[in-house]
Amino acid sequence: MTPERFSELAEIYGAELRRWPEDRREAAAAYSEAYPEEAERTLAAARRLDEALDGYAVTGPGAKLTMAIVEATPSFRTAARRMQLWWQGAGFAALGLAGALAGALAIALLMPMTVPPDEGGAYAMTAFSDMAQIVDE
């Protein structure tokens, strides 16, 4: 590798050989070994810029963003829809049960609690009403 090419590659890819094209690294390392001072001089300028670039770190994603992305997946939406349907079903069932209870309560309140004596006495509204008739006879 010529000094010019070495310098050119440092200008393009920076001071770290691991960022250089794979097929140039071996030749670049050989050049650095053969001419350490020249190589170091060339790389020093590139390294200063690399160090400045390294100072620009980006904070990782927060939980809110991560959650929003996961919630946008088809699997999450399907699961959420299933859950929604389950709750809707449970809601309808609860509504039905409440209606039935209200109906039962209304019937209980509206129906007479006692039976007039002339309709068979205490047995008239029970399974023993026939028995009551037999006893009377």
Place this chain on the structure above:
Amino acid sequence: MGVRAAGTKTENGAEKPLKSRETDEALLARIARNDGAAVREMVGRKLPRILAVAVRILGDRVEAEDIAQETFIRIWRQAPRWESGRARFDTWLYGVALNLCRDRLRRRREVYTAEPPETVDPGPPPDRGLEDGDTIRTVEAALAMLPERQREALVLQYYEELSNTEAAAAMGVSIEALESLLARGRRNLRAFLENTDAHADTRD
């Protein structure tokens, strides 16, 4: 990550563990089958990278988060259609994120400004990032001053450590064009930062 989606359950109800370092393609196949564990793994692997690319290209965290969300929507849509061996997933992914960033920058230009200059103005940089000497702000300002393609090339090659072939493919340019963008980008950055240092020295 602390976020759970519907996952794949085994017979005893336990979530199916991910194989150690599955390929992206294998994960995509599982995502296509609505595998929640694969979704979480993909988000864990790619979100920090995509977010960092968008932040550095756009210089705006909120917009970058929008881009990250939109990129992942594209992944979820693409998963059932992904053809193994056709393209490298990362190349496709970076390409999607770059295109979304370009759209965003185009809209910004349409709304706020005319075309940015093709070369960096070596004059005094804006005060932002100079008064406090904050390295992040200084480099952020320097990157923001670069023409769009030079910035993209630097972000992919330097920060993302993509090979020249991968970076060129993601940007849709030749390797020669990529190298030219990188060389000009680094030259412009150095000029900007040296100017910033000189400016800061005179202020001190």
